[in-house]
Amino acid sequence: MVRLVERIKEFDGVLHLYQHDSEVCGCTMSFTVYLPPQAAQNEVPVLWWLSGLTCTDENFRVKAGAQRYAAELGMALVIPDTSPRGMQVPDDAAYYLGQGAGFYVNATQSPWSHHFRMYDYITQELPAILAGLQLPLSDRQSIAGHSMGGHGALIVALNNPGRFRSVSAFAPICHPTRSTWGKQIFQVYLGEDQAAWQRYDACCLIQQGAAALPVLVDQGTADEFYPQELLTEELVAVCRARDLPADIRLQPGYDHSFHFVATFIGEHLRWHHQRLR
Amino acid sequence: MVRLVERIKEFDGVLHLYQHDSEVCGCTMSFTVYLPPQAAQNEVPVLWWLSGLTCTDENFRVKAGAQRYAAELGMALVIPDTSPRGMQVPDDAAYYLGQGAGFYVNATQSPWSHHFRMYDYITQELPAILAGLQLPLSDRQSIAGHSMGGHGALIVALNNPGRFRSVSAFAPICHPTRSTWGKQIFQVYLGEDQAAWQRYDACCLIQQGAAALPVLVDQGTADEFYPQELLTEELVAVCRARDLPADIRLQPGYDHSFHFVATFIGEHLRWHHQRLR
Numbered sequence: 001m002v003r004l005v006e007r008i009k010e011f012d013g014v015l016h017l018y019q020h021d022s023e024v025c026g027c028t029m030s031f032t033v034y035l036p037p038q039a040a041q042n043e044v045p046v047l048w049w050l051s052g053l054t055c056t057d058e059n060f061r062v063k064a065g066a067q068r069y070a071a072e073l074g075m076a077l078v079i080p081d082t083s084p085r086g087m088q089v090p091d092d093a094a095y096y097l098g099q100g101a102g103f104y105v106n107a108t109q110s111p112w113s114h115h116f117r118m119y120d121y122i123t124q125e126l127p128a129i130l131a132g133l134q135l136p137l138s139d140r141q142s143i144a145g146h147s148m149g150g151h152g153a154l155i156v157a158l159n160n161p162g163r164f165r166s167v168s169a170f171a172p173i174c175h176p177t178r179s180t181w182g183k184q185i186f187q188v189y190l191g192e193d194q195a196a197w198q199r200y201d202a203c204c205l206i207q208q209g210a211a212a213l214p215v216l217v218d219q220g221t222a223d224e225f226y227p228q229e230l231l232t233e234e235l236v237a238v239c240r241a242r243d244l245p246a247d248i249r250l251q252p253g254y255d256h257s258f259h260f261v262a263t264f265i266g267e268h269l270r271w272h273h274q275r276l277r
Numbered sequence: 278m279v280r281l282v283e284r285i286k287e288f289d290g291v292l293h294l295y296q297h298d299s300e301v302c303g304c305t306m307s308f309t310v311y312l313p314p315q316a317a318q319n320e321v322p323v324l325w326w327l328s329g330l331t332c333t334d335e336n337f338r339v340k341a342g343a344q345r346y347a348a349e350l351g352m353a354l355v356i357p358d359t360s361p362r363g364m365q366v367p368d369d370a371a372y373y374l375g376q377g378a379g380f381y382v383n384a385t386q387s388p389w390s391h392h393f394r395m396y397d398y399i400t401q402e403l404p405a406i407l408a409g410l411q412l413p414l415s416d417r418q419s420i421a422g423h424s425m426g427g428h429g430a431l432i433v434a435l436n437n438p439g440r441f442r443s444v445s446a447f448a449p450i451c452h453p454t455r456s457t458w459g460k461q462i463f464q465v466y467l468g469e470d471q472a473a474w475q476r477y478d479a480c481c482l483i484q485q486g487a488a489a490l491p492v493l494v495d496q497g498t499a500d501e502f503y504p505q506e507l508l509t510e511e512l513v514a515v516c517r518a519r520d521l522p523a524d525i526r527l528q529p530g531y532d533h534s535f536h537f538v539a540t541f542i543g544e545h546l547r548w549h550h551q552r553l554r
Contacts, residue, residue: 008532008534008536009497009499009530009531009532009536009537009540010536010537010539010540011539011540012540015536061536062339062340062535062536063339063340065342065345065539067536067539068342068345068539068543220286222286253286254286255285255286257285258339259285259286259287259292259338259339259344260286260287262287262288262342262344262345263286263287263288263289266345
């Protein structure tokens with residue numbers, strides 16, 4: 001059952017804060033849907049947003065300033081949480097594991113595998129929940145995200161050809177099977193067999209021939225995790241090798257924070273909007 | 278001594294996060310200055326922003342989306358904290374008293390009077406600190422705020438004629454000497470003598486003949502504190518009685534949150550910018 005927890009008016013549209021009991025994650029999950037003013041008349045295209053480490057569905061709606069552009073362009077925003085949550089859900093003292101750090105994978109290892117199934121949650125359960133709400137959302141959908149969520153947006157789009165018209169990312173973890181961060185996390189969630197990691201790695205998916213779709217990436221050069229944990233240049237290389245339509249931009253002086261996201265979110269929404277028409 | 282704690286690039290300008298030892302407040306204080314890209318060439322006009330209950334200088338810079346407009350218009354933002362802070366500073370379990378709730382007054386009552394001197398901090402100490410930093414800030418300045426900070430912006434502007442070109446507020450506490458909230462707080466900080474409260478009450482100051490300046494107020498009709506704690510209609514009445522140039526607008530369906538502030542902050546910055554030319 002889905003509960004509408006709060007409605008908040010913003011830019012003449014409405015933020016809808018929902019909670020529901022997730023079968024896939026085995027806990028109560030939260031998500032936010034922003035409907036722009038145009039949704040009062042017509043179905044509107046949708047941008048999914050996947051957030052980064054430590055975030056809930058609140059961070060993006062409060063910090064990015066995206067609703068201003070969504071209202072101008074007539075796009076809905078769908079903003080899930082980043083992991084299962086609650087007393088019964090395993091956690092870890094490290095900020096990059098456990099609650100707030102689902103990494104958009106289906107964990108296969110104990111004790112994570114019962115709850116940490118964010119890949120299925122994002123690609124199957126939440127779309128079905130949304131369909132049941134009968135909101136004025138079009139099938140024209142794109143996806144974007146930040147950091148861990150940029151990684152999530154890329155792997156979800158690449159693994160589901162035809163589902164999204166375009167994908168964009170801010171400071172994504174581009175090649176987790178090769179970064180210290182990624183290796184640590186995938187080992188815990190997915191076990192020792194590195195072959196099982198590759199379906200969750202954007203660079204591996206592109207190398208293995210994933211269907212092309214328009215890609216936009218912004219990466220700040222003053223980002224504390226760039227380049228060693230993000231491996232942006234590896235994404236550039238695999239896209240170039242396949243001649244894919246990827247625009248991967250270095251932004252001088254910008255860091256990893258939401259101030260960076262806020263600076264370029266308007267461009268990302270406009271870019272997706274052109275591909276959603 | 279003022280310490281530059283962090284520089285964060287946003288919208289091609291730079292957020293500067295400062296800390297300093299405040300003589301007036303008897304503790305370390307934080308504040309943020311946003312310099313738009315135009316400040317690299319010329320002095321830029323300044324908008325002061327006073328935040329509401331529970332806020333630090335972080336909330337506005339993270340949640341309001343103001344830097345986008347400041348960068349477009351070429352305005353600096355000066356964002357102080359809302360109260361003294363630290364182990365040695367008195368506090369209270371109530372969110373509307375103590376740390377995070379300075380109310381922009383000079384407290385006269387024990388134990389508050391040693392630290393809670395936000396009126397002098399905003400009007401004297403912080404301007405002197407800023408002058409010492411030799412930032413490219415013009416004398417053309419305006420002031421704005423939200424809730425408790427809307428009250429602060431109004432009383433600071435009304436008590437300092439000629440200092441600010443314009444004042445605006447989101448959901449301000451308009452008449453604290455008459456609201457339950459205001460009376461509770463003023464009694465604690467200022468004591469029983471209600472005559473001493475009036476210099477911190479926008480409606481009283483206007484009734485008593487404060488010099489006119491352009492005023493813009495936005496108030497959401499779905500605000501949980503409207504009208505009983507905010508008394509917006511009292512501000513309308515005293516401005517009308519003196520035929521002051523005040524534009525006080527009710528915004529249907531908006532609440533008290535930063536989603537409301539974000540929706541209208543662009544209009545406020547443009548409105549101030551016209552008066553700062």
